Amino acid sequence: MITGEIVSNTILKDSYYKVEFFVPEICAETQPGQFVHVKIANLRDRILRRPFSISDINENGILTVIYKVVGEGTEVLAGLPAGTVCDLMGPLGKPFSLPRENELPVIVAGGYGSAATYLLAKRSPVKGILLLGARSEADLILTDKFAAAGFDVRLATQDGSHGHKGLVTELIPPLLKEKSGQKIRFYGCGPTPMLMALSKMLQKNGFGDGEVSLDHLMCCGVGACFACVVKIKTDNEDGWRYARTCKEGPVFTADEVYTDGE
Amino acid sequence: MITGEIVSNTILKDSYYKVEFFVPEICAETQPGQFVHVKIANLRDRILRRPFSISDINENGILTVIYKVVGEGTEVLAGLPAGTVCDLMGPLGKPFSLPRENELPVIVAGGYGSAATYLLAKRSPVKGILLLGARSEADLILTDKFAAAGFDVRLATQDGSHGHKGLVTELIPPLLKEKSGQKIRFYGCGPTPMLMALSKMLQKNGFGDGEVSLDHLMCCGVGACFACVVKIKTDNEDGWRYARTCKEGPVFTADEVYTDGE
Amino acid sequence: MADLTVDLGKLTLKNPVMTASGTFGYGFEYKDYFDLRRLGAVVVKGIAMKPSHGNPTPRVAETHGGMLNAIGLQGPGVEKFLHGDEYMPFLRKSGAVVIVNIWGKSIEEYRDVAARLEAEKEDISALEINISCPNIKEGGVAFGTDLNLAHQVVAKVREVTSLPLITKLSPNVTKIADFARAVADAGSDMVSLINTITGMAININTRRPKIANLTGGLSGPAVKPVAVRMVYEVSKAVKIPVIGMGGIMDGDDAVEFMLAGASAVAVGTAIFADPYAPLKVIDGINAYLERQGCKSVKEIIGGMIR
Amino acid sequence: MADLTVDLGKLTLKNPVMTASGTFGYGFEYKDYFDLRRLGAVVVKGIAMKPSHGNPTPRVAETHGGMLNAIGLQGPGVEKFLHGDEYMPFLRKSGAVVIVNIWGKSIEEYRDVAARLEAEKEDISALEINISCPNIKEGGVAFGTDLNLAHQVVAKVREVTSLPLITKLSPNVTKIADFARAVADAGSDMVSLINTITGMAININTRRPKIANLTGGLSGPAVKPVAVRMVYEVSKAVKIPVIGMGGIMDGDDAVEFMLAGASAVAVGTAIFADPYAPLKVIDGINAYLERQGCKSVKEIIGGMIR
Numbered sequence A, B: 001m002i003t004g005e006i007v008s009n010t011i012l013k014d015s016y017y018k019v020e021f022f023v024p025e026i027c028a029e030t031q032p033g034q035f036v037h038v039k040i041a042n043l044r045d046r047i048l049r050r051p052f053s054i055s056d057i058n059e060n061g062i063l064t065v066i067y068k069v070v071g072e073g074t075e076v077l078a079g080l081p082a083g084t085v086c087d088l089m090g091p092l093g094k095p096f097s098l099p100r101e102n103e104l105p106v107i108v109a110g111g112y113g114s115a116a117t118y119l120l121a122k123r124s125p126v127k128g129i130l131l132l133g134a135r136s137e138a139d140l141i142l143t144d145k146f147a148a149a150g151f152d153v154r155l156a157t158q159d160g161s162h163g164h165k166g167l168v169t170e171l172i173p174p175l176l177k178e179k180s181g182q183k184i185r186f187y188g189c190g191p192t193p194m195l196m197a198l199s200k201m202l203q204k205n206g207f208g209d210g211e212v213s214l215d216h217l218m219c220c221g222v223g224a225c226f227a228c229v230v231k232i233k234t235d236n237e238d239g240w241r242y243a244r245t246c247k248e249g250p251v252f253t254a255d256e257v258y259t260d261g262e
Numbered sequence C, D: 001m002a003d004l005t006v007d008l009g010k011l012t013l014k015n016p017v018m019t020a021s022g023t024f025g026y027g028f029e030y031k032d033y034f035d036l037r038r039l040g041a042v043v044v045k046g047i048a049m050k051p052s053h054g055n056p057t058p059r060v061a062e063t064h065g066g067m068l069n070a071i072g073l074q075g076p077g078v079e080k081f082l083h084g085d086e087y088m089p090f091l092r093k094s095g096a097v098v099i100v101n102i103w104g105k106s107i108e109e110y111r112d113v114a115a116r117l118e119a120e121k122e123d124i125s126a127l128e129i130n131i132s133c134p135n136i137k138e139g140g141v142a143f144g145t146d147l148n149l150a151h152q153v154v155a156k157v158r159e160v161t162s163l164p165l166i167t168k169l170s171p172n173v174t175k176i177a178d179f180a181r182a183v184a185d186a187g188s189d190m191v192s193l194i195n196t197i198t199g200m201a202i203n204i205n206t207r208r209p210k211i212a213n214l215t216g217g218l219s220g221p222a223v224k225p226v227a228v229r230m231v232y233e234v235s236k237a238v239k240i241p242v243i244g245m246g247g248i249m250d251g252d253d254a255v256e257f258m259l260a261g262a263s264a265v266a267v268g269t270a271i272f273a274d275p276y277a278p279l280k281v282i283d284g285i286n287a288y289l290e291r292q293g294c295k296s297v298k299e300i301i302g303g304m305i306r
């Protein structure tokens, strides 16, 4: 647990906010895909921490989180002024593995998923592609930053306002054709239904080494409470087990993801 | 319940603070000795209101409360900046009756008691005397304002640092001698032991029409829950009943106060 | 505006929101705040045969997300309630739907209060029997924690009144559904729950209990999950209507109780934080119904999907 | 520094602060946070004979001042616990005082787990028997809500082990003191309480329970008053030491439990808010003792003044 001051906390777009913490100790160790577990100051009637992916870090010890206001915790967080001191645990969780030099990284994201994979894009040795899906324009965030990082940004919106009209996973088949010669490495982060569809597609098409970051309700954040589990295929009697997303994840390979049922 | 903005909220002295609310509706009706029941914004894990005596009001709709930080509620209150909107119920409770033209008002106070009786002094047709007791200098507040209102301020501190060394009630016998010709009307507000001693003394010396303001733990503030009761002498089988300080008080006559036992 | 009327057997209310007994006095105390006719019903503080002092002070203590109280049922007694200006005569004039909460220290006292109210029952819509009080005769065991006593109290009251009877259940039991069944068998037309959960708090500086009575009843948002669970269990166990309460602070909380199986709800501790809480709960339920496209509040009763 | 050692019958601890089972994993998960030897004891998550999946998700929901959980006792089973790197072998190396929480779906399973642990009991300081699990054989009624079953479980475990036995009591009963007496009679050396209070929460937008298992156990500061009351009742009813828990967030809370009669305490949900909570509780108890001029923590056990 590390105490860190909020350096800035501002609206990014619509209901998305960007908060920067000064936490050099965490920054020093962060790898893409990891998260921080934040005790939101002033959230008194609710006592649990809130997990947020680390979107970016810099050499000045500034850690960036992009969050969407969805409930009481994020609402209170959005109201905290610069200077507020917060408790953070982190970096937590198993990171994404970086793509190899010979791999084309394709990131499939939705919701805050682009924020959660930005550090991966930044650190990737190869400039890749971001497939970003959203219900509408309001949920398309960080596209400029991915572009600046050299990524080819392709959009899908359900209302058709930007890019492909439909689901982001529908961008994958044409992409596979287009890049048919290349070795692709998939990464996914976003709403659970999207990740399930993505994992299924990757399993079928021989991209089972692709990595997805699963977002589950968390409690301890360190593997102690078994709150955050997700069904993962395993070589045991039942063929599956409940793995703790906070410690054994949040990143799992697409092959592991149990897409039948739950 | 009235919504009122905090106009200012600053340290008065030591652990005493002064907060001003803009609540013209309450000011218009306030009589000395009444209180407001305040829902402290941001006090989320504790849900009850906090009662505070109305220390002063003015024609601009500003209501002043002087409070001492003693626990979580008052601590959070002390941190609320100007501009914060609070819920207030009030004015609540039975007020002091003003002294008549031919009566010399003597206010006996301790703790925040001087704050709670200041409006009484201000509205009194006759300039009287304030007997103010405290453990030490830190608890002597509003002496200058009473002096400015024309009151003769006499102090007692337990450590002897200011005025009489000892209890404030010890100032009463000499005062009675000094003013033996005059009709005195007593008023008391302060810690319960002081009020018990005072009431006993008044009962014995024929000043049973003196009024004391009793401070009890409150809940609803309007007489509905029976949380705030105090034993009051009554003409019934038992000789006493539990009276609600929020509605039947907080002001009672010294004669009513049950000083035997509890 | 959605249709908020609810049917509680013989009793139909214009909306499902009542005040919880003991938290709204006798209605009189809140008369300057709003028109009492806006409430589904006003449930008054518990009435016994005789006036009673209640417990020594301190009687309340704040806790995390709630409060403890041991008021000890201070009250005017049934005669003064029926004829004193600030009680039933005021309520009659107010036009409010009145439910009278009753208690006693013996089965006979319960019966006697009910009989006395039955004799002047005009403008009384129902009686709520509070069985959480200790039975003095039986050595202090609460009527509400002994199946047999609970049944007997209700049966005896049933004998003397034709008013709709609500029995208010204690949460301090292993299986609350058994109690609901027992009082339904004894003739209760409805059950209400939960009453407070017994708790305790100690001032560590003085080392004394924060409540003079030693223990008190816990209420407020802290207890809501326990209350919702019990309402669910009870509504599965009995066919009579269930009135849910325990920590309701807003319309969403009330909806949660109704989805769990409550046909109506009561607002208690929230009133101390905000006297308008019951009205806000009514508005909040309506807002939920409109958001969800429901025409009537009846559509959500027991509507939880498993 | 005041003397913080406490005697729990056969067991002496350097300080009265343990971790509550299920909230501190197997100690391993917090190894990078602090030296486990600083704790009075580490109580590990419940161990059964076989590995078990636990319940479907969602397993937790936040509530006002607390949380509901229905983890369903996911765990590695006793063999892996005794020999897997992240379990007992790690704890042995850590030097922590280890208490193993055990559970089963039948009386026999409880006995078998205890026997298995007895066989390799080196570095195990005590067993804590969690009787809040449903008894599969008897149709799901929890061992901890049936006096007879509670007695039998403890008696059977007692037969196979000489380790100090702690029985963890369920608060979901009418009279918890009766259960304390029953398990003391059956040979339990201590009791710990409270386990979680059964509760429920519904997402009003989806109309589904927030916990897949429907009900879950309520813990956290919301339950503290109920826990303190039960610790008081139990400590008056039995002579064996009582370990108190339920909503302890800081040293002051722990002191409250000890004044009520607890000889030691456990910190649970608070760990999720702050992994260092148990250490802060230790420091807070010490600060209180120094403020009050107490030389030893033993001076405050049961020290409430009535």
Ligand SMILES: Cc1cc2nc3c(=O)[nH]c(=O)nc-3n(C[C@H](O)[C@H](O)[C@H](O)COP(=O)(O)OP(=O)(O)OC[C@H]3O[C@@H](n4cnc5c(N)ncnc54)[C@H](O)[C@@H]3O)c2cc1C
Binding pocket: A035, A050, A051, A052, A053, A054, A065, A066, A067, A068, A069, A070, A071, A072, A073, A074, A075, A112, A115, A116, A214, A215, A216, A217, A218, A250
């Ligand atoms: C490993 C991990 C990384 C995460 N990273 C991020 C991140 O970078 N940015 C971010 O914005 N969020 C992120 N989340 C989600 C974030 O933790 C939750 O949004 C947050 O805890 C909600 O807190 P709250 O108090 O505002 O909402 P609550 O009051 O707890 O919940 C309000 C409602 O929103 C629902 N809800 C919860 N999470 C989400 C969600 N993600 N989207 C939509 N609805 C939700 C709840 O089920 C509930 O109905 C991450 C979660 C995990 C597990």
Ligand SMILES: Cc1cc2nc3c(=O)[nH]c(=O)nc-3n(C[C@H](O)[C@H](O)[C@H](O)COP(=O)(O)OP(=O)(O)OC[C@H]3O[C@@H](n4cnc5c(N)ncnc54)[C@H](O)[C@@H]3O)c2cc1C
Binding pocket: B035, B050, B051, B052, B053, B054, B065, B066, B067, B068, B069, B070, B071, B072, B073, B074, B075, B112, B115, B116, B214, B215, B216, B217, B218, B250
């Ligand atoms: C009619 C009435 C008028 C009041 N007027 C004023 C006023 O003008 N100014 C003012 O400062 N206070 C006044 N009080 C007292 C004030 O209401 C309490 O101090 C306040 O509620 C404490 O809230 P808290 O959350 O800070 O303390 P809590 O956390 O509720 O209590 C902290 C500790 O302080 C103790 N405590 C409570 N009240 C007092 C007190 N007055 N003095 C010392 N210790 C106390 C409690 O027992 C507890 O141990 C008045 C009370 C009443 C009933």
Ligand SMILES: Cc1cc2nc3c(=O)[nH]c(=O)nc-3n(C[C@H](O)[C@H](O)[C@H](O)COP(=O)(O)O)c2cc1C
Binding pocket: B225, C020, C021, C022, C023, C045, C046, C069, C071, C073, C101, C130, C168, C194, C195, C196, C218, C219, C220, C221, C223, C245, C246, C247, C248, C266, C267, C268, C269, C270
């Ligand atoms: C101060 C107070 C007094 C109460 N008095 C009574 C009472 O006289 N009769 C009764 O049946 N319930 C009484 N109750 C219990 C409430 O009616 C209600 O059942 C309980 O408080 C739970 O609801 P809440 O959490 O909304 O307050 C009282 C509760 C409080 C807080």
Ligand SMILES: Cc1cc2nc3c(=O)[nH]c(=O)nc-3n(C[C@H](O)[C@H](O)[C@H](O)COP(=O)(O)O)c2cc1C
Binding pocket: A225, D020, D021, D022, D023, D045, D046, D069, D071, D073, D101, D130, D168, D194, D195, D196, D218, D219, D220, D221, D223, D245, D246, D247, D248, D266, D267, D268, D269, D270
């Ligand atoms: C997530 C979680 C898991 C728990 N698992 C167990 C368990 O395996 N065995 C057990 O006896 N108690 C278990 N408990 C109960 C706690 O040990 C403790 O009795 C209870 O939470 C009350 O303490 P608290 O309020 O400090 O958390 C669990 C509690 C929580 C919150």
Ligand code: FES
Binding pocket: A217, A218, A219, A220, A221, A222, A223, A224, A225, A226, A227, A228, A229, A244, A245, A246, A247
């Ligand atoms: S959040 Fe506790 S195990 Fe993952």
Ligand code: FES
Binding pocket: B217, B218, B219, B220, B221, B222, B223, B224, B225, B226, B227, B228, B229, B244, B245, B246, B247
């Ligand atoms: S505070 Fe409720 S009656 Fe006085």
